[in-house]
Structure formats: structure tokens, C-alpha cells
Amino acid sequence: MKPFVSIPKRTLRGRIRVPGDKSISHRALMLAAAAVGRSRITGLLEGEDVLRTAAALRALGAAILREGDGAYRVDGVGVGGLTEASEVLDLGNSGTGARLLIGLAATHPFTSFFTGDASLCRRPMARVTAPLSRMGAQFVSRGNGRLPLTVRGAAMPIPVTEKLSVPSAQVKSAILLAGLNAPGETTVIEPEPTRDHTEILLRHFGAVVKSEEAPEHAGEKYRHGRAITVMGFPELSAKDVVVPGDPSSAAFPAVAAILAEDGEVVIENMGANPLRLGLYETLLEMGADIEFSNQRVQGGERVADVTVRASRLKGVDVPPMRAPSMIDEYPILAIAAACAEGKTAMRGLSELRIKESDRLAAIAEGLASCGVTVEKLEDGLVVHGTGRKPGGAMIGTHFDHRIAMAFLVLGIAADDEVTIDDAGMIATSFPGFAELMNGIGAEIKAAP
Numbered sequence: 001m002k003p004f005v006s007i008p009k010r011t012l013r014g015r016i017r018v019p020g021d022k023s024i025s026h027r028a029l030m031l032a033a034a035a036v037g038r039s040r041i042t043g044l045l046e047g048e049d050v051l052r053t054a055a056a057l058r059a060l061g062a063a064i065l066r067e068g069d070g071a072y073r074v075d076g077v078g079v080g081g082l083t084e085a086s087e088v089l090d091l092g093n094s095g096t097g098a099r100l101l102i103g104l105a106a107t108h109p110f111t112s113f114f115t116g117d118a119s120l121c122r123r124p125m126a127r128v129t130a131p132l133s134r135m136g137a138q139f140v141s142r143g144n145g146r147l148p149l150t151v152r153g154a155a156m157p158i159p160v161t162e163k164l165s166v167p168s169a170q171v172k173s174a175i176l177l178a179g180l181n182a183p184g185e186t187t188v189i190e191p192e193p194t195r196d197h198t199e200i201l202l203r204h205f206g207a208v209v210k211s212e213e214a215p216e217h218a219g220e221k222y223r224h225g226r227a228i229t230v231m232g233f234p235e236l237s238a239k240d241v242v243v244p245g246d247p248s249s250a251a252f253p254a255v256a257a258i259l260a261e262d263g264e265v266v267i268e269n270m271g272a273n274p275l276r277l278g279l280y281e282t283l284l285e286m287g288a289d290i291e292f293s294n295q296r297v298q299g300g301e302r303v304a305d306v307t308v309r310a311s312r313l314k315g316v317d318v319p320p321m322r323a324p325s326m327i328d329e330y331p332i333l334a335i336a337a338a339c340a341e342g343k344t345a346m347r348g349l350s351e352l353r354i355k356e357s358d359r360l361a362a363i364a365e366g367l368a369s370c371g372v373t374v375e376k377l378e379d380g381l382v383v384h385g386t387g388r389k390p391g392g393a394m395i396g397t398h399f400d401h402r403i404a405m406a407f408l409v410l411g412i413a414a415d416d417e418v419t420i421d422d423a424g425m426i427a428t429s430f431p432g433f434a435e436l437m438n439g440i441g442a443e444i445k446a447a448p
Helices: 022-034 048-059 095-105 126-134 169-179 197-204 247-259 278-285 320-325 330-338 350-354 359-369 401-413 424-428 433-439
Strands: 004-007 011-016 036-042 063-068 071-077 111-115 138-141 149-152 161-163 185-190 209-213 226-231 262-271 289-298 301-309 341-346 373-377 380-386 418-420 443-446
Touching: 004 401, 011 247, 011 433, 022 036, 022 048, 022 071, 022 095, 022 169, 022 197, 048 063, 048 095, 048 424, 095 111, 095 126, 095 149, 095 169, 126 138, 126 169, 169 185, 169 197, 169 226, 197 209, 247 262, 247 278, 247 289, 247 301, 247 330, 247 401, 247 433, 278 289, 278 320, 278 330, 330 341, 330 359, 330 380, 330 401, 350 359, 359 373, 359 380, 359 401, 401 418, 401 424, 401 433, 401 443, 424 433, 433 443
Parallel strands: 011 262, 161 185
Antiparallel strands: 004 418, 004 443, 036 071, 063 071, 111 149, 138 149, 185 226, 209 226, 262 301, 289 301, 341 380, 373 380
């Protein structure tokens, strides 16, 4: 356990770059491994989650070499070219790495064994294994598809058209990656658009991907959704990938600057994919001063420099349909809501109960310990902000990196310091978090 404390600070200023986008980093490694030739990836997130994915891909036959900070060379094996690993694939705490790699392995004719840490082994995998079973893969697992899990890949994969019951970029991506090594067309119909990094990178590496509004016969539930189709057996060619800064990581210094009395922080080279900007849209509705500039496209992904300034926030109702575009940002949004004037309602968040922790419970527990009134809903929270900046508590992180960082941000803005019981897991997604925050004026340090 590594308890850390965050000391209240009035001024936050500076220009920063946050680590590479975690979602894109996982996918770039996997698709480079499935391509023919040598790809180079720069800006890769070197957090533990992504490094576990790299290690698993090496075990499956791809050659991956670190060439410098965030710079990796990947010699791919081609679609269908992965080989049986001689070891158990341990994905640590990475749900993205586990679910997407299970999809990739599901249409290779060999057996793979997946495991993870205690937190990952509690998280359900059935939402992935069920559609992959319909493609011909076989699975042996604990209840609800939980890890440890054995994948017996399909020797003769079957393409599917799969309707997702809930919007999930991880499930969508697992099916599309499995579809690379299946004949014909594999289609995923999602009820609400989710982050599309997989589709963008598939096209970047040469796959044929169609994305269109969900067809009428998909049903009323899917009227706002999309149908994404990948053609099987593409000739993926090696490509270079530049990974932009992660907007989910950028959310922490952004909210810290907004809540400061004197705050102005420029976040350079941040990913600005519209399907990832739900938090920033919500903060603007709450009255935050946020400016996007130098907007451009890199490898199919939108990128921008983002300036955030100190602002007085008001409570809002966050539309449930916005959840897929900000599912990882609700912990830090709850911190902003606690410091806003009025009530902020967040619904449609049952997915947060099966993240690294039960995030809804962890957010409510942490805010309540700081004196904030929180209503717990079946699928969300209502946070009653008073305009003041509460603090002065010891927060249980439940081994969840986003809970840890969110409450450290509260400590910067608060009237009294905030201590978290463990900061060790922050490195899974944001290595150097404390150092970066301290560089713009925060004081985050090991607690006595």
C-alpha cells in the first residue's frame, strides 16, 4: 500500500503533455502484430496495462522491441499468423487488454490461457465469450466467464452479425478483431455509438471497414446506433502510428485547473476524437472555460491543444446517452460536481459497477466521507454541490487508479487535504501522474 496525500493549492499553471491514449495504445500493438512487416509506434502509453498487452503479444509470436521512451518497433505476423503461447497470458489489471486479446485469439486454431490480478479476475468476460462462441471458439472459465479462462480458438471461424445489448467498445472490438481471421463479413450493431479507435486503426492498417447507421430492422433500441462491418482475411500492411495524449488522463489536470482559484493549463497534443469528449462537453455545460485549438488529424485520429481555465461550475443533468463517450471520466466529473453550485445527476452508469472497482459505490463513499451529499441510484449518482470545496478525509481507492487520481485532484482544490490509501495502481494508466501535477503547482506526495 502506498498512501498519498494531496495538499490544497490556489494556483495551477503550465503547459503539459499527458501520456499516450491507453485505448489506442492497446489496439495499435494488436493491429501492428496482425499486420505484415515492421510498424513503428510512438507516443505509446508505457503504463503497466499496455506493457502487459505487449508481453502477451510477444508470447503469441509477434516481435516487439522498445526503441526509446514511448517508441516501439513491431514486426507483425500477418492476419491468422499468431502462434500458440507456451505460457499463461497474464493481463494484470487490464480489462481492455484481456477482452481484445481474447477476441484476437478466438479465431486462431490453438489454445490460450488467460489470467489477471485479483481485480481483473472478478470482472465478467461472458459479454465477450458469448458472441465469440457463436463464431466457433470454445471457452472454459469460472462463473460469468471470469478469469482464469481457457480459449480454444475456432479452426473454421464463422462470421456473425451481433447486436450488442449494451454499448461496449471492448466487446465490439473483440468481435471485429476475431472477424479479421474469419471468412466474409463480421458485423457488430451497437445501440449507441462507442469509441471507434478500432475502426480507425483497422482502416489505417488496410482493412475494409464499413460503418453506417444501424439498419431499420435492427429495432427501436438501436435507432441512434451504428452497424460496423469488417471484411475477413484482409492484407494488413505495416504502418507507423503516432498515439495522441489520452483525453481520459488529461481530465485530471483539466478539472484541477478548473477548480483552482487561479488556474490556466494548456494540454498539448490531446486526442480529440468526438466519441471521447463527453466529459469536456459536460464541463462546458457546467460553465467551464475550455478552448480547443490547433486541431488536426493524425493517422485518422483528431488531435488538439486544449486550454482550461479556472471557472465557477453549476450542476447539470448529464444525458445517459452520453455515457459511452465518457465512461471512464465519471469519477473526476463527480469531483467537479461536488465543487459546483447545485445538483448534478449522472445516470445510465451500471457499467461502472464492473470496472476495476464498483466505481459508483467508491465515488459515493469517498464523497460522503468528505461531507458531500450523494444520492445513490441503481444506475447512477446525484451529487449535491454547494460551491465549496470539501476535503479532509482518508479515501479508500479499492485498487482503482481513476478513483485514486480523482480524489487527489479534490485534495488540490479542497479546503483541507485529502489522503488516499494507495496510489500504487495509478501507474497502470498514468505513470508520472504526481510529478506532472506537481509541475503545474500541485503538491501530491507520499503520506506519512
